[in-house]
Amino acid sequence: MKIAFYGSSLLSSYWNGAATYYRGLLGALAERGWDILFLEPDAFDRQQHRDIDAPDWAEVVVWDNTVEGCKTAMARAVEADVVVKASGVGVFDDVLLGVFDLARPDALTVYWDVDAPATLAEVKAAPDHPLRRVLPQIDHVLTYGGGAPVVQAFQALGARDCRPIYNALDPATHHPVQPDPGFSADLALLANRLPDRERRIETFFLEPAAALPQRRFLLGGNGWADKAMPANVQTIGHVGTAQHNAFNCTPLAVLNVARDSMAEVGFSPATRVFEATGAGACLITDYWEGVEQFLKPDVEVLVARDGQDVAAHLAALTPERAQAIGRAARDRVLADHTYAQRAEAVDALFRERLAARRERSAA
Structure with a gap:
């Protein structure tokens, strides 16, 4: 099964603290059998400051920082069993919310927030914020922090389901080394x-x-x-x-x-x-x-x-x-607190919900 993930960057941590989170969690999901398609914009000089090459466990698409480039990337959502739009992509974030409309009817749709308190403050201050329309229509909101206050706030905005998937450790990446x-x-x-x-x-x-x-x-x-x-x-x-x-x-x-x-x-x-x-x-x-x-x-x-x-x-x-x-x-x-443990919870959620949806469709 395949995840299409629209985020800031998997390849670069330059002005992009979420890179570690994306790499750890999506890498652990790949180990559990998921095909990962990560789509990121060519923005903020991140491609000129890459930390890693594209990993062998993911297909990484770097799209042109234009409306046309964004829409071309969005079109690939139809390939996925799970379509994820992360917060804070940094460019065309409102346009990218339209990716949920392009997902297949049998796919799960997920808004994954990597700065939920800031997002919630922004939405509360804007009665016409695009997320207000989207949240009641998608399957899940996942956040990398916030606990009960964030869960309750997203539910108050109409989210069907919200749960935190906290940051964690990838021991293959972060471990003791010799001092420098x-x-x-x-x-x-x-x-x-x-x-x-x-x-x-x-x-x-x-x-x-x-x-x-x-x-x-x-x-x-x-x-x-x-x-x-x-x-x-x-x-x-x-x-x-x-x-x-x-x-x-x-x-x-x-x-x-x-x-x-x-x-x-x-x-x-x-x-x-x-x-x-x-x-x-x-x-x-x-x-x-x-x-x-x-x-x-x-x-x-x-x-x-x-x-x-x-x-x-x-x-x-x-x-x-x-x-x-x-x-x-x-x-x-x-x-x-390892990403393998976090991914176990995400994997179980995605597989359970996909199986239930397809069972209902077959009935």
Whole structure:
């Protein structure tokens, strides 16, 4: 059976944090027997900054960033048993919602949201938002975070079914490696500069750096070149996924900072959480509701409610304790939070619903 997945990019993580999620989950679904067709636009210079070649488990179609290119890609929906439109493709998102109208009558239709809190805020502010028409007509909404508040909000907008499929670890991709002196630091953060996260990064990263001038801080990600930084912060720009393991393994600790909407809603661990812990890093995360469902505070993760907490954690952290926390976190995510486990749930959902639909059609 075949999944046609319309998303931002499978091949590039450039301004595209969802790449890890797509690769891990769709790769695990391919291992369970699904044919994967991933259709992504040639946009935002992502094709010039590819992290990977097209994997052998997926057919990747890169479509021209034009209306004609978009419609040509949409036409391939008819091939699939499951048609998925992800949020945040970045171009022609409203047009791409029409892909559900092109799906076969016996196919499942799925809106897969990789930033549900932001989507919900946008829809609530726009009475004529196109999603309001689409949600009651499609089979499922899947999200990569948000928990009960997000589920209830989508159902209030008319979604028939909504369930979270959380971020997770692909242990073949993110794992311990030898440290790289180029990533040496006391605290490292990997985050693109985005309007709905910048203030939190100032609070949880730049303020602790200013408070601990004797410590070394490392900031990776796009958009920071013209940002004023304390002297002990080094910015290194985009870090490709091939370097993520070394980035996470080398520093004493790694920081996670949620976007505003994710932190407000909670139950939304970022891909970075599992990338870092999968590599055995000692993770410090800003607080968000539900964190203890994924990692045990003070044992598998250090949780900070503000910049002072980050500074205190870092000041008290020894290499021995950092290593112990990293080992415990890696053991936990390998046991409970892998993409193979997430894909098992998605696979069961898709197969059960397809079988029921075809049984009804045959009756």
